[in-house]
Amino acid sequence: MTKTNTIITIGREFGSGGHEIGAHLAEKLEIPLYDKEMLDRASKDSGIAEEILKAHDEKPTSSFLYSLVMDTYSLGYKTGSYSDMPINHKIFLAQFEAIKKIADEGPCILIGRCADYALENYSNVLSVFIHADTTKRAKRISRMYDMTESKAREMILRTDKKRGSYYNYYTNKKWSAVQSYDVCLDSGKLGIDGCVETIIEIIKVKERMKKAVL
Template identity: 35%
Template structure:
């Protein structure tokens, strides 16, 4: 029997462990995971400079600096975003299964019934602990870093999506990773995803 297509989209607050959770899900289901390395794959495929593309990854587009003429946009930020959206749509259309972190994937791939969209949040104190440990920061530095990172993610997401970043209506499931920890959250999500797979 042909294996069902499965696409898992993971949005996340900075410090919530969302990336680690996404990797855990990818490992469990044996799927490729697309995150910030996605641009390297696109660059190789299209013979572009990956480092130059990465500089504009998940960055808010400034409409006052660029303009659109005949459907073509001069904003490198928007062009890089569109490259990623197009790549993910091609993968989904081809029937590929994968996990994707961010990239507005819960919105751009919404038409696919095999999509399971998740948003991972967490308690500020727990997120700050993770950031302090990982980046060797003080609590004040960690909280400011988290605030800035989430601000950028929100601005980027809201530029391309009708429903706001983090709004529970935009996802199948929103979960607080601080309650069960990373491993517990992964196991809980696996139960949910397995239930979804059964009815796909």
Template identity: 55%
Template sequence: MAGNLVITIGRQCGSGGKLIGQLLAEKMGVKCYDKELLSMAAKHSGLCEELFEKHDERPTSSFLYSLVMDSYSMGYTSSGYSDMPINHKIFLAQFDTIKKLADEASCVMVGRCADYALEDYPNVVSVFISANDSDKLKRLQELYNVDQSKAKDIMIKTDKQRSSYYNYYSNKKWGDPRSYDLCINSSATGPEGAADVILDFAKAKQQWRQR
């Protein structure tokens, strides 16, 4: 890990968290990992990549589904691991991948409980991005080319899934200010401004730790 700076971003659906993560990575000259984590975790674990996409930031699935999809798993041989539900295997594979990337270089990670996976790493800055509902709905309407009603459905469903996933696998509560170093309303700053605020905060945290 050495002096690698890793910024993790939790985000409400439609808040622009991914865009802010990309802007941050550009300013830092590092990589931003979002869904890329899925393919990397699949490659490292030997599990089918489609499984990661199916379970991406979703809470536990039915026991029957886990049993059926378990036939696709390969690469891990211990009996304890073999008996584990597929959704737990997927989480652990992502957990390991997140730690591996953090050990290799500074980076930005979006979602997937990265802040929890790296909670023992000293140079991690955990951020949660929220936004006003009107701005989130407008962004989702443009992104998915849907009306406001459909955008609201997407927003509510996605946030519910992310919240359930985070609350299930971590020892913290999704969206609770106490779970993060910094919480930002992107409606108040804009994506570019949010990225600048996060960078300034990261510098302040590092300076404080070095005192």
């Protein structure tokens, strides 16, 4: 397809291959991919140390981290309205604003971090959620991290719980629910390449419909 005008946000269950799907899409569509890179942008724009952003990355609020960070760092925000805001809210706002700035630069792929919520008022966004059967995800994680499938299942449960709690806390939607996204795909059934091909076809339809309306 010709170069897209669409911004793709990808939410994902841990071990479902969401990042890999995003990377393949970025290559095929010739647009940038932002995953951990969003933290670097948020740090540069906000003045919050990147290690603080990483400590809170897609995790629900933690009173322990809040106390630790507040005792150790000066956040560097220059806007007075942020001064009394809890640390986890400052961090979310920094990422929220970074996501919007990235989207304003043009078509891209954004992985996780409530990007679909941050860009819900953008007409050129396609929000995707990637999921898969736990058994298939456990096999994938056990290969990637050289661990038993039992340990992989534990890792999956912990990570999904954190991602879900983070998403549900900061948005008005429910993580992994079909109503929260434009498209939900099962990578266990479609495979990585099948998900990539499907998303590209959906983008073609979306952009063709938009042209028809115009």
